[in-house]
Amino acid sequence: MNETFEALKPRLDRIMALKTAMILFEWDNETLAPQKAARLTSNVIGILSGEYFQAVDDGQVRELVKACQGDQSLTEVEKAQVRELSKEQEKLACIPREEYQDFARLTAESTRIWQEAKEADDFERFAPTLEKVIGYQKRFAAYRAKDGEKKYDVMLADYEPGFDMELLDAFFATIKKELVPLLKEVQASKVLIRDDFLRGDFSDSQQEKIGRFLAEYVGFDFSKGVMATSAHPFTTNLHNHDVRITTHYNDNLDSSLFSVIHEAGHGIYEFGVRDDLTQTLVGEGASMGMHESQSRFFENIIGRNRSFWVPIYEKIREAFPQALTDIGLDMFVNAVNKAEPGLIRTEADELTYSLHVLIRYELEKALIEEDMSVEDLPKAWADKYEAYLGIRPETMKEGVLQDIHWSQGSFGYFPSYALGSAFGAQLYAHMKKEMDFEGLLEEGKVDRIREYLREHIHQYGKLKDSRQLLKDTTNEDFDPQYYIRYLKEKYKKLYHLG
């Protein structure tokens, strides 16, 4: 090993250990920790985040990074680690440590407050916390902004490097222009799709059993992973041999089944990261958009595909006999693809999904760039739902309180969901040329598709960014038209439109 990098290595390991500890606390907080623990536990998290801050923002570490940056003898993997550490240093150098720790303490409590507010359907209960979170996020972005850079652009780059407001404005403009009319066409269509049977009283244990089956079926490895429950399903990982997904059980079979496949997709990405990258700063998915591309690929392009269900539908039918005994494969597949404006993003069909994201994108811009007040948020939220989806939330929990993200300070994350969907559609178009995609699914060979994704995407971790991964895989730069074409084709067929 290169001598300078060898000196840096224990520092990198220390940074990763502290980061991993914070990830475990976060996991614990969202899945298990007792209700009243958060205040005292946030003291611990504040201190650990301060340790992390110091470990990154350390004079000696800076010197080593500088020395490594000029050193051509480093391997590609070493260079990537130095690059990521340098980025993190640049970020933290702008933020006062005290404020950074305070923010970590705040978010250790804020998700709990959000959760309680959501349960109580009471926005006022969450508003002061949200205001604080936004305050920190705006200050941090202002500290970090270079040469007149916009605050929201700083945030966006954390989740999807290379995509700024200019690009996203154009992307979402395309979505608005193409998908709002398509949804209107669908709604005007005479085709009626039944999906009433997806709602009912399903036992938690049966949902869990089938959830585990589906996760395993698409390739989630339970010897290196676990599944728990949480208010808002998510995926995290300590390394590539410890990947954790959560689910939630409810009276909506669609939400229950596809949420698991979605999180399993995230998990499979993390399992796929190479052993020489895990436990390093490049040992995780390339970006949030690329991560969502994989989770949504598994959920939608694989999971809502008729061919996927051919080998396994009987099993699902037997698991939920009351709901599905009289429902054939096609009725089931049509139901899980039905397009219908709804209030909840995570339960949205593929067509309306991006409109939910569009709304959040516009609101985040307003909150961060136009100083919209938190007080005005519920009404603004409802107005946009009415404008783009034609429906208006009656409650806060079906409205502005539905998502966890803002409580964690994750402003700039939402656009990755739509970008990820678009990445996935582009990958799908390419993969169909390389393999008999639907044929493999019908034969139950999800592993072949998963292997392709591992080979082209997952294994690299953060060695390549999302655009590079797309380009190296599909031989093309990012092109959102694949996404529009995918949705048009799918929904025109489903609703017998011209």
Place this chain on the structure above:
Amino acid sequence: MNETFEALKPRLDRIMALKTAMILFEWDNETLAPQKAARLTSNVIGILSGEYFQAVDDGQVRELVKACQGDQSLTEVEKAQVRELSKEQEKLACIPREEYQDFARLTAESTRIWQEAKEADDFERFAPTLEKVIGYQKRFAAYRAKDGEKKYDVMLADYEPGFDMELLDAFFATIKKELVPLLKEVQASKVLIRDDFLRGDFSDSQQEKIGRFLAEYVGFDFSKGVMATSAHPFTTNLHNHDVRITTHYNDNLDSSLFSVIHEAGHGIYEFGVRDDLTQTLVGEGASMGMHESQSRFFENIIGRNRSFWVPIYEKIREAFPQALTDIGLDMFVNAVNKAEPGLIRTEADELTYSLHVLIRYELEKALIEEDMSVEDLPKAWADKYEAYLGIRPETMKEGVLQDIHWSQGSFGYFPSYALGSAFGAQLYAHMKKEMDFEGLLEEGKVDRIREYLREHIHQYGKLKDSRQLLKDTTNEDFDPQYYIRYLKEKYKKLYHLG
């Protein structure tokens, strides 16, 4: 606040944060982490334990501790923290950091290896790991031993300060002399106690439901605590607002019910620690013996007391109708108190329990002081069971592989179980003079008993050691005769002996 202590405070907080992080990893490892995670996670734990080591064994911290030690203006709580930190410094100063970290890494994997070996009933699979663990423990003790101090004495003092081999030899000699003959008398008695109905096929969900009920009934607060499952039930806590117990479900109702009450007893101790002590080095139970005194007090003195079941037996009976419909209260209470030599410590009745501990005490002494080889352990174990309890294990999992402790390096822990039982009996004898103990139980007022224990024991954390607590509560020094009398009285009555 005193200025010197104020300078020490952030160092203490940092030490506690690192310790808390390690506790969370340990909890996670034993309750949830995926099977293949341990190797990579142990890297993280190795680093965190190194950070902890450095945080304690730091030149500036040492100076501050020294300055505080001479300072009479410190409060009692501050002094106690300085005392505990100084003890920890003394301990770590003797151990090379590299070895300390290696050991932490080892134990992060070794419990998993123990668990797999136990499941496979294969001692060979665990033996090399156990050998390594013992090697570290002996080296560490040798580093720390002062003026010809014995290694096993060093270990004992970690769990029960003030109790060394000399004292424990005498204690266990009394136990052997008094209880082995008592057990023989019981076995010779004509009284037959039925307990067959306690074994059967009980659903996990029903066991969980009743477990939660019992935990709550004795005072475990689920708003500040959680219950999970693990191979070996245990209790841990992050602070007094986050206390965690585990249980295991099985075909033995006795084990299922009383394991929960036992762990709830540990948990109640931690809930009871004062708010100004939690998240400090004195914010946990006084010693392992005092901890076990509380858990075994709840399990046995409260839980196996006929009066305890008077208000709630009907509920238990309804929960397990197949087993208990025809079983009256007295039959049930007699069954859960039946004395019978068995192979498993955690399922032992109160009379044979200390003999299980005696065996472990003698084996630990042999392993540590007489260099008995790990290879000889299974036979030595079986021989002692035959000698003291008249039965011989046929399998490793019912023999030497049954307990988790040695896999964690906890040599010197076992005696605390017997000591704790003896502390508890002494407390009980005193409390009966102060309150109508059985009357309170019959009225369902466990809270009154719990409050007494909180006031006299729990609230102090480590401010007082176990002997001081006993003395301040009962006005007497530790006296094992209370324990012998308690058992004699109880079992002579139950078995109609002279």
